[in-house]
Amino acid sequence: MASGSLFLSLRRSKLGSLCALEKWKPVRFLSSGGALRSASEFHEEEELNTKENEDDLKSRIFRLRLPKRSVTNVIDKWVGEGNTVSSSELRHISKELRKSHRFKHALEISEWMVTHEEFQLLDSDYASRIDLMTKVFGVDAAERYFDGLPLTAKTTETYTALLHSYAAAKLIERAEEFYERIKGSNLSFTALMYNEMMTLYMSAGQLEKVSLVVEELKRQNVAPDIFTYNLWISSCAAALNIDQVRRILDEMSEDSGANDDWMRYIKIANIYVTAGHLVNAESNAAAVVETEKRITQREWITYDFLVILYAGLGNKDKIDQIWKSLRMTNQKMTSRNYVCVLSSYLMLGHLKEVGEIIDQWKQSTTTDFDISACSRLLDAISGLGLTEIANNFHMLLIERNCDPTNISE
Template sequence: MAHRSLFLSLRRSSGLACAQNRTRFASSGAVSSDLVEESVEGDDLRSRILRLRLPKRSATNILQKWVLQGNPVTLSQLRDISKELRRSQRYKHALEISEWMVSHEQYELSDSDYAVRIDLMTKVFGIDAAERYFEGLPPATKTTETYTALLHSYAGAKLTDKAEELFQRIKDSNLCFDALTYNEMMTLYMSVGQFEKVPMIVEELKQQKVSPDIFTYNLWISSCAAILNIDEVRRILDEMSHGVGCNESWIRYLNLANIYISVGHLDNASSNTLVETEKRITQGQWITYDFLIILYGGLGSKEKLDQIWNSLRMTKQKMIGRNYICIISSYLILGHLKEVGEIIDQWKQSTTTDVDMVACKKIMVGFRNIGLVEIADNLNEILIENNLSPDMIN
């Protein structure tokens, strides 16, 4: 459960794949509420639609009434409202917005509009409906984005055979694809535990002269770490450091990954016993979650760090020192010292592992070695506040 949800975080728009809210309601009450809402003075189309909290209520009706009242509806309005609905996981209403856009010929839809529709159909009606919609599209709309959207749906449902078949169709087409398409296949292989296939996708990406992005590297590194090929991890990190696309986010990622590998004792992970979770995830697989934390630490996304760490704590996973080291380092480099203190306190109270003071000192040394002395000093102060003193260790 945790294994799937965490890797779906790597998907496009950094959104986690969740089920639509299915709140029960009384239909008579919903109708009367529609009438009340429309009487509100000073409202707009966005407000009216966003007030439709219950899934069975119709965004289409709101649009129709808005137009009948003589109000214009622009394509940019619809896209913005749809984006906000998707962000709050209100996929049924977002799909109704998409259907309105498709059914009104005055709107000139983009490739992204069709791709969003495929994703929404998957969430609302399932893979089969999305597949039928894609196959029924005119050839001109079977583009890089729509192909990738369907591949994303297959990968999310772990339909390996269908994903591989579609990926072959993609490679046989004359379209140009970017790293996102390859990342979808890599994410799929990671989610089903076929780590050995990830480097093959990277090789194909390079053969096609496609530039890998930070997600590509994270998936590649995670696959190698999961099978404890640490030498290859270091080689990939070196490749990243010399890459043309290396930027501030990549540098943060590299720093975190190097500190993590130096401190995390990955070479000894293979000797650890299986971790007891609902699906008995191995230590090797669990390492990949750490690299997901490193990724979002590199991207500077505290929100994603919070989500992942909270998800991990809610599982039956028995945390080990390596997991704490990873999240502490990521919060430190982003300057969130309050959270670091809270996690150290959680570590102290853990029944499965004691605070590894040697590892904490190595974290400080790692930050000092890359010139981040202030961050190292911050960690030292937090440890002292928690009645821990790493500077006393020889």
């Protein structure tokens, strides 16, 4: 979900990940001049000097494992050798670098394109640059870059990118000021921009402001998406405003943009709101599962939704009970189940449980993996600085042939 709903590793090559997991100690090598070099530097130079069967620009750039190595020099050398490079190729390489959390190298590609006027920059290039500058140099640098852009480059995408930077850093006042500035820009915005503000307010516990954002979205005749509704419902559930949840579900069912997933979401939500599972303090999660052992795997998503709602309520005990009960059934767990409960524990800040769930996942026989969801979860764990847990999770994905760093979107 775009920010959405309640929801950010160093991704490495397989060899890099294995080394990190084993906590290897750097070996030092003597260069021909007698200077000490790290193992990483030694292997990097060795790779650069080795003639590969397939030599292309992306391969050369990805051999630069150390952030201090210059991507600009690699591109200049590639072009100097008489090779051509296109903007689409550079964008693709930058995207792959971002997926691997090699933000500095991705930013260098952006800078190289800026300095070569033959490359016409798109709105998405400016937006990407704002995001990369935030990650490499911080929000202030991204803000200065945005302010210095020509008016033609201050588009829906760049405005939304900077707003995302403020929201991700939980800079509420600056985000609110910029949000007001956006509303006065006379540009057309999608639900994504409003979702950013809703996510910020959810993360800050300012639930009452979420509905205000929805009201503004409707005043501007912007069509809400599934993430908008999810955030709105979650804020009402967290405030125990179940009547409002029902009204939102009714509105969703009348939305002309509803699809099969959308309608399934509504059905699931109605099951729990109507049955009172969300607010009934006497309900026992184990009993709920016991009475529905015959449910199909497809219907089992209802329990994922219940976990999310309890996460919105901040009720860890209920999440613990549901998870324990689900593990006791004879149904086979899916990656969706694991991603759901891990996301909930991350949102509530229960990091010990995150590590435990990943250990349980490693011991399971689960074979289905949602690459996109696992990639976002890996980003979220890494973004919180949980390096050891992130490495453990990354290793699980590698073992199951589901390494997000090797998947091209």
